[in-house]
Amino acid sequence: MNRMRTDFDERYRKGDLPWDTGRHDKNLELVIREEQIAPCPALELGAGTGSDAIWLAQQGFKVTALDMSPTAIGIARKKAAAAGVEVEFIVADILGDEIPSGPFGFVFDRGCFHTFDLPEERSRLAEIVWRHLNPGGYWFSLIASTDGPKRESGPPRRSALDIVSAVESLFEIISLKTTSFDSKLPEAPRSWACLMRKRDKVPTDD
Template identity: 35%
Template sequence: MPEEFGKDFWEERYAGHTHVWSGRPNPQLVAEAEDLAPGTALDAGCGEGADAIWLASRGWRVTAVDFATAALRRAREHAESLDADAAGRIDWAQADLTEWAPPEERFDLVSTHYVHLAASREAFFRRMAASVAPGGTLLIVGHHPLDLQTTIQRPPIPELFFTAEDVVAVLDPGRWDVVAADARPRPATDHDGNEVTIHDTVLRARRRP
Protein backbone atom coordinates (compact mmCIF):
# COMPACT_ATOMS: atom_id res chain seq x y z
CA MET A 1 0.00 0.00 0.00
CA PRO A 2 1.39 3.47 -0.79
CA GLU A 3 2.59 5.08 2.44
CA GLU A 4 0.22 8.03 2.05
CA PHE A 5 -2.71 5.63 2.40
CA GLY A 6 -1.35 3.72 5.38
CA LYS A 7 -2.90 3.38 8.81
CA ASP A 8 -1.51 6.67 10.16
CA PHE A 9 -3.01 8.59 7.21
CA TRP A 10 -6.49 7.19 7.78
CA GLU A 11 -6.37 7.43 11.57
CA GLU A 12 -5.52 11.12 11.30
CA ARG A 13 -8.15 11.74 8.65
CA TYR A 14 -10.98 10.07 10.56
CA ALA A 15 -9.93 11.60 13.89
CA GLY A 16 -9.64 15.10 12.46
CA HIS A 17 -13.00 15.53 10.74
CA THR A 18 -16.59 15.31 11.89
CA HIS A 19 -17.48 13.24 8.83
CA VAL A 20 -15.21 12.08 6.03
CA TRP A 21 -17.93 10.52 3.87
CA SER A 22 -21.58 11.34 3.14
CA GLY A 23 -23.12 8.85 5.56
CA ARG A 24 -25.08 7.27 2.70
CA PRO A 25 -24.41 3.74 1.42
CA ASN A 26 -22.36 3.44 -1.75
CA PRO A 27 -24.72 3.58 -4.74
CA GLN A 28 -23.25 0.47 -6.37
CA LEU A 29 -23.93 -1.53 -3.20
CA VAL A 30 -27.56 -0.43 -3.25
CA ALA A 31 -27.85 -1.22 -6.96
CA GLU A 32 -26.31 -4.67 -6.68
CA ALA A 33 -27.42 -5.91 -3.25
CA GLU A 34 -30.98 -4.68 -2.82
CA ASP A 35 -32.32 -7.79 -4.59
CA LEU A 36 -30.32 -10.24 -2.46
CA ALA A 37 -31.90 -12.20 0.37
CA PRO A 38 -30.30 -11.21 3.71
CA GLY A 39 -27.71 -13.54 5.17
CA THR A 40 -24.17 -13.04 6.43
CA ALA A 41 -22.13 -10.20 4.94
CA LEU A 42 -18.55 -8.96 5.08
CA ASP A 43 -17.95 -5.25 4.54
CA ALA A 44 -14.20 -5.04 3.95
CA GLY A 45 -12.92 -1.50 4.35
CA CYS A 46 -16.06 -0.25 6.08
CA GLY A 47 -14.86 3.26 6.92
CA GLU A 48 -17.58 5.15 8.81
CA GLY A 49 -19.99 2.26 8.39
CA ALA A 50 -22.70 3.49 6.02
CA ASP A 51 -22.67 0.30 3.94
CA ALA A 52 -22.69 -1.96 6.99
CA ILE A 53 -25.57 -0.01 8.53
CA TRP A 54 -27.58 -0.18 5.29
CA LEU A 55 -27.07 -3.94 5.06
CA ALA A 56 -27.90 -4.52 8.73
CA SER A 57 -31.06 -2.42 8.43
CA ARG A 58 -32.16 -4.83 5.70
CA GLY A 59 -31.65 -7.87 7.92
CA TRP A 60 -28.05 -8.85 7.14
CA ARG A 61 -25.67 -10.01 9.87
CA VAL A 62 -22.58 -7.94 9.05
CA THR A 63 -18.90 -8.23 9.87
CA ALA A 64 -17.48 -4.75 9.20
CA VAL A 65 -13.69 -4.48 9.00
CA ASP A 66 -11.34 -1.51 8.79
CA PHE A 67 -7.83 -0.85 10.03
CA ALA A 68 -8.57 2.66 11.31
CA THR A 69 -9.79 2.47 14.89
CA ALA A 70 -11.09 6.06 14.65
CA ALA A 71 -13.31 5.03 11.73
CA LEU A 72 -14.65 2.01 13.59
CA ARG A 73 -15.44 4.08 16.67
CA ARG A 74 -17.33 6.60 14.58
CA ALA A 75 -19.12 3.85 12.65
CA ARG A 76 -20.27 2.13 15.83
CA GLU A 77 -21.55 5.39 17.30
CA HIS A 78 -23.34 6.26 14.06
CA ALA A 79 -25.03 2.85 13.89
CA GLU A 80 -26.19 3.02 17.50
CA SER A 81 -27.62 6.51 17.02
CA LEU A 82 -29.55 5.53 13.88
CA ASP A 83 -30.93 2.06 14.53
CA ALA A 84 -30.23 0.05 17.66
CA ASP A 85 -31.62 -3.13 16.12
CA ALA A 86 -29.39 -2.81 13.07
CA ALA A 87 -26.40 -1.92 15.25
CA GLY A 88 -26.90 -5.20 17.09
CA ARG A 89 -26.44 -7.09 13.82
CA ILE A 90 -23.00 -5.58 13.12
CA ASP A 91 -19.70 -6.92 14.42
CA TRP A 92 -16.97 -4.27 14.08
CA ALA A 93 -13.40 -5.56 13.66
CA GLN A 94 -10.02 -3.90 13.28
CA ALA A 95 -7.69 -5.53 10.73
CA ASP A 96 -5.19 -4.65 8.02
CA LEU A 97 -6.75 -5.67 4.71
CA THR A 98 -3.34 -5.98 3.05
CA GLU A 99 -2.76 -9.06 5.23
CA TRP A 100 -6.01 -10.13 6.90
CA ALA A 101 -7.65 -13.30 5.64
CA PRO A 102 -11.34 -13.76 6.52
CA PRO A 103 -12.69 -17.25 7.15
CA GLU A 104 -13.08 -19.18 3.90
CA GLU A 105 -16.55 -19.90 2.48
CA ARG A 106 -18.14 -17.95 5.35
CA PHE A 107 -20.21 -15.08 3.92
CA ASP A 108 -23.27 -14.90 1.67
CA LEU A 109 -22.08 -11.46 0.52
CA VAL A 110 -18.57 -10.06 0.45
CA SER A 111 -18.54 -6.37 -0.41
CA THR A 112 -15.58 -4.02 -0.67
CA HIS A 113 -15.60 -0.48 -2.07
CA TYR A 114 -12.70 1.81 -2.99
CA VAL A 115 -10.03 0.06 -0.95
CA HIS A 116 -6.69 1.63 -1.88
CA LEU A 117 -4.34 -1.24 -2.59
CA ALA A 118 -1.57 -1.54 -5.15
CA ALA A 119 1.02 -4.32 -4.96
CA SER A 120 -1.18 -6.55 -2.78
CA ARG A 121 -4.38 -6.02 -4.79
CA GLU A 122 -4.62 -9.42 -6.52
CA ALA A 123 -3.95 -11.27 -3.27
CA PHE A 124 -6.66 -9.18 -1.63
CA PHE A 125 -9.14 -10.08 -4.38
CA ARG A 126 -8.34 -13.77 -3.92
CA ARG A 127 -8.83 -13.63 -0.15
CA MET A 128 -12.16 -11.85 -0.56
CA ALA A 129 -13.32 -14.39 -3.15
CA ALA A 130 -12.26 -17.31 -0.95
CA SER A 131 -14.47 -16.04 1.89
CA VAL A 132 -17.67 -16.19 -0.20
CA ALA A 133 -19.91 -19.14 0.68
CA PRO A 134 -21.18 -21.42 -2.10
CA GLY A 135 -24.09 -19.66 -3.76
CA GLY A 136 -22.92 -16.31 -2.36
CA THR A 137 -22.05 -13.00 -3.99
CA LEU A 138 -18.76 -11.15 -4.40
CA LEU A 139 -19.04 -7.39 -5.00
CA ILE A 140 -15.86 -5.40 -5.65
CA VAL A 141 -16.09 -1.71 -6.54
CA GLY A 142 -13.22 0.65 -7.24
CA HIS A 143 -12.05 3.69 -9.13
CA HIS A 144 -11.72 2.94 -12.85
CA PRO A 145 -8.54 3.99 -14.71
CA LEU A 146 -10.67 6.29 -16.89
CA ASP A 147 -10.92 8.64 -13.91
CA LEU A 148 -7.25 9.52 -14.38
CA GLN A 149 -8.28 11.28 -17.61
CA THR A 150 -10.74 13.58 -15.82
CA THR A 151 -10.34 16.62 -13.54
CA ILE A 152 -11.82 14.79 -10.55
CA GLN A 153 -9.51 14.61 -7.55
CA ARG A 154 -7.91 11.18 -7.52
CA PRO A 155 -4.54 10.02 -6.19
CA PRO A 156 -1.97 10.27 -9.03
CA ILE A 157 -1.05 6.62 -8.49
CA PRO A 158 -2.20 4.50 -11.45
CA GLU A 159 -1.58 1.26 -9.53
CA LEU A 160 -4.56 2.03 -7.28
CA PHE A 161 -7.00 1.89 -10.21
CA PHE A 162 -8.32 -1.31 -11.76
CA THR A 163 -10.91 -2.70 -14.14
CA ALA A 164 -13.54 -5.37 -13.63
CA GLU A 165 -11.52 -7.57 -15.97
CA ASP A 166 -8.60 -7.33 -13.54
CA VAL A 167 -10.81 -8.90 -10.87
CA VAL A 168 -12.28 -11.52 -13.20
CA ALA A 169 -8.75 -12.62 -14.05
CA VAL A 170 -8.17 -13.89 -10.49
CA LEU A 171 -11.44 -15.84 -10.28
CA ASP A 172 -11.65 -19.52 -11.18
CA PRO A 173 -14.09 -19.61 -14.12
CA GLY A 174 -15.19 -23.08 -13.07
CA ARG A 175 -16.44 -21.77 -9.73
CA TRP A 176 -17.83 -18.33 -10.55
CA ASP A 177 -20.57 -16.79 -12.70
CA VAL A 178 -19.93 -13.14 -13.53
CA VAL A 179 -23.15 -11.14 -13.12
CA ALA A 180 -21.73 -7.66 -13.82
CA ALA A 181 -18.33 -6.47 -15.03
CA ASP A 182 -18.69 -2.79 -15.79
CA ALA A 183 -17.07 0.62 -16.02
CA ARG A 184 -20.22 2.26 -14.70
CA PRO A 185 -20.56 6.04 -15.28
CA ARG A 186 -21.94 8.47 -12.75
CA PRO A 187 -21.93 12.27 -12.45
CA ALA A 188 -19.55 14.09 -10.11
CA THR A 189 -18.26 17.59 -9.42
CA ASP A 190 -14.55 18.33 -9.52
CA HIS A 191 -12.60 20.60 -7.17
CA ASP A 192 -13.39 23.68 -9.29
CA GLY A 193 -17.12 23.00 -9.42
CA ASN A 194 -17.18 21.53 -12.91
CA GLU A 195 -19.58 18.71 -13.72
CA VAL A 196 -17.70 15.61 -14.91
CA THR A 197 -18.45 11.97 -15.57
CA ILE A 198 -16.50 9.44 -13.57
CA HIS A 199 -16.57 5.65 -13.74
CA ASP A 200 -16.84 3.01 -11.05
CA THR A 201 -15.35 -0.39 -11.67
CA VAL A 202 -18.08 -2.83 -10.66
CA LEU A 203 -17.54 -6.58 -10.43
CA ARG A 204 -20.40 -8.72 -9.16
CA ALA A 205 -19.98 -12.48 -9.31
CA ARG A 206 -21.86 -15.43 -7.86
CA ARG A 207 -20.02 -18.42 -6.49
CA ARG A 208 -21.51 -21.64 -7.80
CA PRO A 209 -23.09 -23.93 -5.16
Protein backbone atom coordinates (compact mmCIF):
# COMPACT_ATOMS: atom_id res chain seq x y z
CA MET A 1 0.00 0.00 0.00
CA ASN A 2 2.92 2.35 0.67
CA ARG A 3 4.06 1.72 -2.92
CA MET A 4 0.60 2.67 -4.20
CA ARG A 5 0.69 5.86 -2.10
CA THR A 6 4.11 6.79 -3.52
CA ASP A 7 3.09 6.04 -7.10
CA PHE A 8 -0.10 8.11 -6.93
CA ASP A 9 1.61 11.02 -5.20
CA GLU A 10 4.28 11.04 -7.90
CA ARG A 11 1.60 11.22 -10.59
CA TYR A 12 -0.09 14.14 -8.83
CA ARG A 13 3.25 15.96 -8.55
CA LYS A 14 3.88 15.44 -12.28
CA GLY A 15 0.31 16.28 -13.30
CA ASP A 16 -0.08 12.86 -14.98
CA LEU A 17 -3.81 12.72 -14.28
CA PRO A 18 -5.91 11.49 -17.22
CA TRP A 19 -8.80 10.81 -14.82
CA ASP A 20 -8.90 14.39 -13.49
CA THR A 21 -11.06 16.58 -15.72
CA GLY A 22 -11.29 19.40 -13.18
CA ARG A 23 -15.08 18.93 -13.01
CA HIS A 24 -17.35 16.80 -10.87
CA ASP A 25 -18.36 13.46 -12.38
CA LYS A 26 -21.60 13.36 -14.36
CA ASN A 27 -22.47 9.96 -12.87
CA LEU A 28 -22.35 11.36 -9.34
CA GLU A 29 -24.69 14.22 -10.20
CA LEU A 30 -27.05 11.82 -11.98
CA VAL A 31 -27.41 9.44 -9.03
CA ILE A 32 -27.92 12.27 -6.53
CA ARG A 33 -30.66 13.74 -8.72
CA GLU A 34 -32.38 10.51 -9.77
CA GLU A 35 -32.33 8.85 -6.34
CA GLN A 36 -33.12 12.13 -4.58
CA ILE A 37 -30.34 11.59 -2.04
CA ALA A 38 -30.76 14.43 0.43
CA PRO A 39 -27.80 16.37 1.84
CA CYS A 40 -26.22 14.52 4.75
CA PRO A 41 -22.77 13.75 6.16
CA ALA A 42 -20.86 12.26 3.21
CA LEU A 43 -17.53 10.51 2.76
CA GLU A 44 -15.51 10.40 -0.45
CA LEU A 45 -12.77 7.80 -0.88
CA GLY A 46 -9.92 8.57 -3.25
CA ALA A 47 -10.96 12.21 -3.55
CA GLY A 48 -8.02 13.29 -5.69
CA THR A 49 -7.98 17.04 -6.26
CA GLY A 50 -11.43 17.43 -4.76
CA SER A 51 -13.78 18.23 -7.65
CA ASP A 52 -16.48 15.77 -6.56
CA ALA A 53 -16.18 16.58 -2.85
CA ILE A 54 -16.48 20.29 -3.61
CA TRP A 55 -19.56 19.71 -5.77
CA LEU A 56 -21.19 17.67 -2.99
CA ALA A 57 -20.47 20.45 -0.50
CA GLN A 58 -22.06 22.95 -2.88
CA GLN A 59 -25.20 20.78 -2.83
CA GLY A 60 -25.37 20.99 0.96
CA PHE A 61 -23.56 17.79 1.98
CA LYS A 62 -21.16 17.87 4.94
CA VAL A 63 -18.18 16.24 3.27
CA THR A 64 -15.16 14.36 4.56
CA ALA A 65 -12.81 13.43 1.72
CA LEU A 66 -9.84 11.05 1.88
CA ASP A 67 -6.91 10.48 -0.43
CA MET A 68 -3.57 8.79 0.18
CA SER A 69 -1.71 11.45 -1.84
CA PRO A 70 -0.59 14.49 0.19
CA THR A 71 -0.10 16.39 -3.07
CA ALA A 72 -3.68 15.73 -4.18
CA ILE A 73 -5.07 16.77 -0.80
CA GLY A 74 -3.04 19.98 -0.87
CA ILE A 75 -4.49 20.87 -4.27
CA ALA A 76 -8.01 19.95 -3.10
CA ARG A 77 -7.81 22.21 -0.05
CA LYS A 78 -6.82 25.16 -2.22
CA LYS A 79 -9.66 24.45 -4.66
CA ALA A 80 -12.22 24.26 -1.84
CA ALA A 81 -11.01 27.56 -0.40
CA ALA A 82 -11.26 29.18 -3.82
CA ALA A 83 -14.80 27.79 -4.23
CA GLY A 84 -15.81 29.08 -0.80
CA VAL A 85 -16.92 25.73 0.61
CA GLU A 86 -15.89 23.70 3.64
CA VAL A 87 -14.65 20.16 3.09
CA GLU A 88 -12.63 18.13 5.57
CA PHE A 89 -9.80 16.82 3.40
CA ILE A 90 -7.66 14.13 5.06
CA VAL A 91 -4.54 12.29 3.90
CA ALA A 92 -5.40 8.67 4.65
CA ASP A 93 -5.22 5.11 3.38
CA ILE A 94 -8.74 3.70 3.63
CA LEU A 95 -7.51 0.17 4.42
CA GLY A 96 -4.81 1.21 6.87
CA ASP A 97 -5.83 4.40 8.66
CA GLU A 98 -8.66 5.34 10.99
CA ILE A 99 -11.41 7.56 9.61
CA PRO A 100 -11.88 10.30 12.21
CA SER A 101 -15.37 11.41 11.19
CA GLY A 102 -18.71 9.71 10.71
CA PRO A 103 -21.03 7.95 10.61
CA PHE A 104 -22.16 8.98 7.14
CA GLY A 105 -25.35 8.85 5.13
CA PHE A 106 -23.60 8.67 1.76
CA VAL A 107 -20.23 7.30 0.61
CA PHE A 108 -18.81 7.92 -2.86
CA ASP A 109 -15.76 6.54 -4.59
CA ARG A 110 -14.66 7.09 -8.14
CA GLY A 111 -12.04 4.50 -8.87
CA CYS A 112 -11.09 3.45 -5.35
CA PHE A 113 -12.68 -0.02 -5.39
CA HIS A 114 -10.97 -1.09 -8.60
CA THR A 115 -7.45 -0.27 -7.37
CA PHE A 116 -7.50 -3.35 -5.11
CA ASP A 117 -6.36 -6.48 -6.92
CA LEU A 118 -7.10 -9.03 -4.21
CA PRO A 119 -10.67 -10.17 -3.46
CA GLU A 120 -9.97 -9.98 0.27
CA GLU A 121 -8.93 -6.33 -0.08
CA ARG A 122 -12.16 -5.48 -1.90
CA SER A 123 -14.18 -7.31 0.76
CA ARG A 124 -12.32 -5.44 3.48
CA LEU A 125 -13.09 -2.14 1.76
CA ALA A 126 -16.79 -3.07 1.73
CA GLU A 127 -16.65 -3.90 5.45
CA ILE A 128 -15.03 -0.55 6.25
CA VAL A 129 -17.65 1.36 4.25
CA TRP A 130 -20.43 -0.66 5.93
CA ARG A 131 -19.10 0.20 9.40
CA HIS A 132 -18.99 3.93 8.65
CA LEU A 133 -22.48 4.21 7.15
CA ASN A 134 -25.68 4.99 9.01
CA PRO A 135 -28.44 2.36 8.79
CA GLY A 136 -29.89 2.54 5.30
CA GLY A 137 -26.98 4.67 4.08
CA TYR A 138 -25.87 4.65 0.44
CA TRP A 139 -22.58 3.77 -1.21
CA PHE A 140 -22.11 4.84 -4.83
CA SER A 141 -19.03 3.40 -6.52
CA LEU A 142 -17.68 4.00 -10.03
CA ILE A 143 -15.55 1.00 -11.00
CA ALA A 144 -13.63 0.34 -14.21
CA SER A 145 -15.36 -2.51 -16.03
CA THR A 146 -14.37 -5.37 -18.29
CA ASP A 147 -16.59 -3.99 -21.08
CA GLY A 148 -15.09 -2.63 -24.26
CA PRO A 149 -11.99 -3.55 -26.28
CA LYS A 150 -8.67 -4.44 -24.74
CA ARG A 151 -6.53 -1.46 -23.80
CA GLU A 152 -2.90 -0.99 -22.82
CA SER A 153 -3.48 1.80 -20.31
CA GLY A 154 -6.15 3.08 -17.97
CA PRO A 155 -7.56 1.81 -14.68
CA PRO A 156 -7.66 -1.85 -13.58
CA ARG A 157 -10.76 -3.65 -14.86
CA ARG A 158 -13.22 -5.45 -12.60
CA SER A 159 -16.13 -7.72 -13.46
CA ALA A 160 -19.67 -7.61 -12.12
CA LEU A 161 -18.84 -10.80 -10.24
CA ASP A 162 -15.87 -9.06 -8.56
CA ILE A 163 -18.25 -6.40 -7.28
CA VAL A 164 -21.08 -8.67 -6.17
CA SER A 165 -18.69 -11.07 -4.41
CA ALA A 166 -17.23 -8.23 -2.35
CA VAL A 167 -20.37 -6.32 -1.38
CA GLU A 168 -23.55 -8.40 -1.53
CA SER A 169 -23.40 -9.79 2.01
CA LEU A 170 -23.24 -6.25 3.42
CA PHE A 171 -25.15 -4.17 0.88
CA GLU A 172 -28.34 -4.35 -1.12
CA ILE A 173 -27.36 -3.62 -4.72
CA ILE A 174 -29.94 -1.12 -5.92
CA SER A 175 -28.48 -0.74 -9.40
CA LEU A 176 -25.43 -1.88 -11.36
CA LYS A 177 -25.22 -0.08 -14.68
CA THR A 178 -22.65 0.27 -17.43
CA THR A 179 -21.39 3.78 -18.08
CA SER A 180 -18.05 5.48 -18.68
CA PHE A 181 -15.69 7.60 -16.64
CA ASP A 182 -15.35 11.28 -17.30
CA SER A 183 -11.79 11.34 -18.61
CA LYS A 184 -9.21 13.27 -20.59
CA LEU A 185 -8.31 10.13 -22.54
CA PRO A 186 -9.30 9.99 -26.24
CA GLU A 187 -11.66 7.12 -25.41
CA ALA A 188 -13.17 7.21 -21.93
CA PRO A 189 -12.75 3.91 -20.04
CA ARG A 190 -15.95 1.95 -19.53
CA SER A 191 -17.14 1.64 -15.96
CA TRP A 192 -19.76 0.24 -13.63
CA ALA A 193 -21.99 2.64 -11.71
CA CYS A 194 -22.97 0.67 -8.62
CA LEU A 195 -25.44 2.10 -6.11
CA MET A 196 -25.75 0.15 -2.87
CA ARG A 197 -27.67 0.50 0.37
CA LYS A 198 -26.37 -0.74 3.70
CA ARG A 199 -28.06 -3.84 5.03
CA ASP A 200 -29.29 -3.28 8.58
CA LYS A 201 -28.34 -6.80 9.56
CA VAL A 202 -25.54 -8.76 7.97
CA PRO A 203 -26.95 -11.98 6.47
CA THR A 204 -25.75 -15.28 7.91
CA ASP A 205 -25.59 -18.73 6.38
CA ASP A 206 -28.09 -20.26 8.80
